[in-house]
Amino acid sequence: MVKEPGRELRIKAEFDVIVCGGGPAGIAAAIAAARRGARTFLIEANGSLGGIWTSGLLSYILDGDDKDGIMREIFDRLGRLQARSGIVCDVETMKLVVEEMCIEAGVVVRLYTRVSAAYCDGQGRLYGIVTDSKSGKEAWGAGIFIDTTGDGDLAAQAGAGFDYGQEETGVTQPMSLIALVRAGPPETYKEFAVNNGRSVRLYPEIVRGGYNPTYAKAGMSHIRDQLYIMMANHQYGLSGLDADHLTRASMDSRQDLYRISEALRSLGGIWQDFRIVATAAAIGVREGRRIKGRYTVTIDDMLQGRRHEDAVCRVTFKVDVHSPNPQDSKGMAAYNDMYRNEVKPYDVPLRALIARDVDGLLMAGRCISGDFLAHSSYRVTGNAVPMGEAAGALAAAAVRMGVLPQYVPWQEVSDVLLPST
Numbered sequence: 488m489v490k491e492p493g494r495e496l497r498i499k500a501e502f503d504v505i506v507c508g509g510g511p512a513g514i515a516a517a518i519a520a521a522r523r524g525a526r527t528f529l530i531e532a533n534g535s536l537g538g539i540w541t542s543g544l545l546s547y548i549l550d551g552d553d554k555d556g557i558m559r560e561i562f563d564r565l566g567r568l569q570a571r572s573g574i575v576c577d578v579e580t581m582k583l584v585v586e587e588m589c590i591e592a593g594v595v596v597r598l599y600t601r602v603s604a605a606y607c608d609g610q611g612r613l614y615g616i617v618t619d620s621k622s623g624k625e626a627w628g629a630g631i632f633i634d635t636t637g638d639g640d641l642a643a644q645a646g647a648g649f650d651y652g653q654e655e656t657g658v659t660q661p662m663s664l665i666a667l668v669r670a671g672p673p674e675t676y677k678e679f680a681v682n683n684g685r686s687v688r689l690y691p692e693i694v695r696g697g698y699n700p701t702y703a704k705a706g707m708s709h710i711r712d713q714l715y716i717m718m719a720n721h722q723y724g725l726s727g728l729d730a731d732h733l734t735r736a737s738m739d740s741r742q743d744l745y746r747i748s749e750a751l752r753s754l755g756g757i758w759q760d761f762r763i764v765a766t767a768a769a770i771g772v773r774e775g776r777r778i779k780g781r782y783t784v785t786i787d788d789m790l791q792g793r794r795h796e797d798a799v800c801r802v803t804f805k806v807d808v809h810s811p812n813p814q815d816s817k818g819m820a821a822y823n824d825m826y827r828n829e830v831k832p833y834d835v836p837l838r839a840l841i842a843r844d845v846d847g848l849l850m851a852g853r854c855i856s857g858d859f860l861a862h863s864s865y866r867v868t869g870n871a872v873p874m875g876e877a878a879g880a881l882a883a884a885a886v887r888m889g890v891l892p893q894y895v896p897w898q899e900v901s902d903v904l905l906p907s908t
């Protein structure tokens with residue numbers, strides 16, 4: 488037993504808005520809040536902003552090309568830097584672009600720092616958090632906090648209720664470690680790495696090379712020159728909320744990816760120059776906590792194509808569950824086919840971004856309030872960005888008006904609401 492002495496930490500700085508997690512949702516939330524005049528602090532655990540786009544090496548933006556606002560700005564900036572090919576973007580340029588946008592907006596950014604505790608007052612309002620980093624433990628205060636950690640770390644630390652995994656079983660989708668790979672010129676790989684999309688024909692080639700990978704829909708997307716993104720493995724039955732599981736998943740994945748690379752190279756021909764350039768700094772976690780909000784987005788919303796007056800994001804992406812059980816399938820779960828022709832575009836309302844149990848707390852990105860199947864659809868990054876933008880706008884309005892987010896009249900954030908249809 489180690490007995491840690493209790494201690495009081497002086498609040499190092501007070502902000503109007505603190506955003507925890509600098510992925511697609513977090514950068515949009517911070518930029519939106521700062522542009523509206525809120526003194527905004529963005530805290531990120533990894534060494535760059537961008538989350539799955541950068542530390543996760545997956546700059547492949549689904550459901551984003553029909554979005555306005557910050558999502559369009561990111562696409563436009565990447566385009567001007569010749570760093571996108573449709574929805575596939577260059578990872579290094581993405582880091583630069585999102586960091587520049589935060590700096591220009593006046594966001595105070597702290598990298599290499601993880602939120603590790605959160606404290607509410609006697610009325611259940613979140614007022615302070617503690618972070619861990621090379622600088623030790625530090626305490627920070629804010630009027631409004633936004634959880635964009637993907638896993639809902641901040642909300643859970645603050646005592647908010649949440650769901651995790653499939654409702655009946657608690658099982659979660661597998662994780663995947665993305666790799667950047669170098670191969671021959673794209674003309675040679677038309678079948679395996681389609682431009683502006685992902686071919687899933689890599690799997691039979693890997694098997695032909697003598698290795699049976701963990702993901703039967705292994706695929707590559709072309710980024711530029713002879714550089715590709717490869718998603719080719721699944722890590723089953725492990726939790727993204729457990730550091731031991733994350734460690735095992737990352738190390739097993741690297742073994743898997745190395746074997747895949749060896750198998751492909753052994754085929755010679757177009758595969759002879761195939762090499763892994765880098766594996767992601769952080770393994771891709773498809774599912775974390777889904778924090779209880781003032782509205783819960785469900786599969787029924789998808790089936791009905793439900794619209795809301797406080798809609799902030801229209802999702803057009805399908806049910807997309809990667810099989811949690813390799814005995815059933817090493818590809819996609821049966822849900823995907825079951826709902827393929829049933830679901831319609833639907834709205835995420837502002838209320839799904841406001842925590843139910845903790846005051847002064849918003850969520851955006853994959854940790855918002857939703858059920859297992861809806862989450863598999865709205866979680867993609869083209870939706871995380873508008874959700875983040877809306878949460879940032881709402882936080883800034885709440886601070887300006889001196890009220891909790893749930894009491895901000897929707898017309899105060901009309902610029903992030905979708906036109907009613």
Ligand SMILES: Cc1cc2nc3c(=O)[nH]c(=O)nc-3n(C[C@H](O)[C@H](O)[C@H](O)COP(=O)(O)OP(=O)(O)OC[C@H]3O[C@@H](n4cnc5c(N)ncnc54)[C@H](O)[C@@H]3O)c2cc1C
Binds near residue numbers: 532540635771852
């Ligand atoms: C393997 C895989 C493949 C996917 N494929 C696609 C795809 O092709 N296209 C697509 O658009 N989407 C894809 N998705 C979905 C998409 O990646 C996520 O749903 C998306 O990242 C949601 O954005 P986010 O900002 O909510 O979360 P994230 O991108 O996960 O960002 C969360 C950020 O918070 C930080 N963080 C976490 N905990 C803490 C903490 N305690 N303190 C401080 N910071 C913290 C993390 O380091 C990270 O930067 C994929 C996901 C995975 C895992």
